Amino acid sequence: MQTYLADRYQAEFIILECDRILNSTAYIRRLRSVIKNRSFDSIIIEYVHSSYFLNCFPENVRMILDAHDIVSERARQFAAFNYQGVLYEMNEEDEYRLFQCYDHVMVLSSNDQTIVSGVLGPERTILSPHPVVTTPKKLRNAVSNITFIASSYLPNVDGISFFIENCWPAIRSKYDVTLNVIGTVCEKLQSPPEKNIMIKGFAANLNDVYADADIIINPVRFGAGLKIKNIEALGNGLPLVTTSHSASGLGKIPADIIKIADQPEEFVNAVVQLIDNYELRKSQGAAAYRFIRQNFSEEVCFSGLLHIIA
Template identity: 45%
Template sequence: MKKVLLITDVDFWQKNSGHRTRIAALIKYLSGQTQLTIVIACPVHESAETIIAGNLNAEFHVLEKNGILNSTGYARRLKKFIKGRFFDAVIIEYIHCSYFLNVLEDGTNVILDAHDIISDRAEEFKKHNYAGALYEISRETEVNIFNVFDHVMVLCQPDYDRVKQIMGAGNVLLCPHPVDYKQYVINEDVKNIVFVGSAYVPNVDAINFFINECWPSIAAKYPVLLNIYGTVCHELSIATTSGIRLNGFVTDTDQIYAGADIVINPVRFGAGLKIKNIEALAYGVPLITTTHGARGLEAGLNNCMLIADTAHEFTDAVELLINDFPLRRQFSFNAQKLIETHFSAKKCFDPLMAVL
């Protein structure tokens, strides 16, 4: 088996946001296909170590358990850990961790798991008056760093097309997020509309937009509840009598989606692939999202999801699905085909395994 080193500063075992879930899925897959070593560049509590060790078929090493080091400190510890060890490939999670390249031996096959194109994300945030809210990088710097790597992994076709222009088709890997399809009964009557999100700025913006611009007219016409899940709830203040329930973070996604009749994701900006949209489709729940939210899901447009970009469009889409049970049932059936065709673990990670 190939020996692979994966380096991350993300507490992926938490799984309370899309990027954590994505890294956990990649690690799970690689641990069954390669001899995997994971280096963690963030604090790890003893209880978390137990969780990591119990869930992974891989070696893992924490560079510093109790605090946060600067980049020089982490790089020195990595250099010490890998001294005398050989890896067929090294995967670095996120471009901001590219400084680890400085301690790798020349000739090492290095792969960047980019997740997002950061310069694109920065432009999107700026358009919506959130400039500086997250780590930013110039397009020129990002392109230069991409070209230091042997391969760059991205999660959706639009990002693949952009990076391909920079590096060439042979150096960019399209590796979306894998999910397993889980069929639940589609109820004839809609009772629960569901939104799932972390406290990520675009999620907070999205659900506030829906609550303020769409929910009043929907709630006035239909006896439905808006159930909100995830750490996004910490950023909201909603009266319990408004037909909106703040459920917080729930570890069991089955619990969330088994009771969902419609899933909404009115996200208006950000970057990359929306993991929550993939999850909703994997559970066969009819989805309403925006043009931005559908990036990487183009094969499902008007097939297992509806697209709405304005408050009026979103309200109309919700009402359409509430009133059209056969359409919701058809969307659920179509979602199964989309997931099985495009988002199985093998389909998502075959490009990576080919270069390994």
């Protein structure tokens, strides 16, 4: 969004602190120094736990919360897998009360749009997903690389660990393929139990990573919001196998675009079908790319927000 607004509207972006995390009092002090003697039509505050910034602006300014995830919903998801208290938590009542302090609340997924619309009404809810601007990758006839790309966020660590333990041995026993794990998620993983699992770490150029991938997996089982790695995989025209939880943020996605699997046997079977069938991989990848172009372009993703602030 930052690049999009800067290119089209000459928007200015000021970072209050680059090198360290401050407390709320210090952030407020710096913000007030930056905005002194300036007026604003609309203000976007990122994350509900940053709502203390509301005190810095007059009541006649349109205040928009960029919620990213619904924190209370994320907490429920984490608790279902016995990860209570790992991240910042907020109960539903307090979170919805803070939503009411804003003129609009912006969310990433259609599921969250439904929840927030129930609290504020649809006219105060903005759906603004993460856009993808990519070109489709050329698929190889034979599968060599199955790829997972993720940060060190706990659900990612849980998901790939679950896949390596419960799914990968069955796939590897049938095929000479490699599992490539990319991103800071690698920092949280133990040494691979097999030589055909490559824990590669951070990649500066994801375009090269996607160009080298034959199948993308996303075995994340819990969390919240839109799974950006899903839409990036689809936007690169690659076949994707993911969980029903992970796919839910995509909205009503046609069945021919992704393969959904939750249990280990389902995940193995879905990956095996793609390995065995080049035409299936090609058709799924092409349908995925068309879906992203139609639903996750910059123009589509930012239209609701730009309509509000124009």
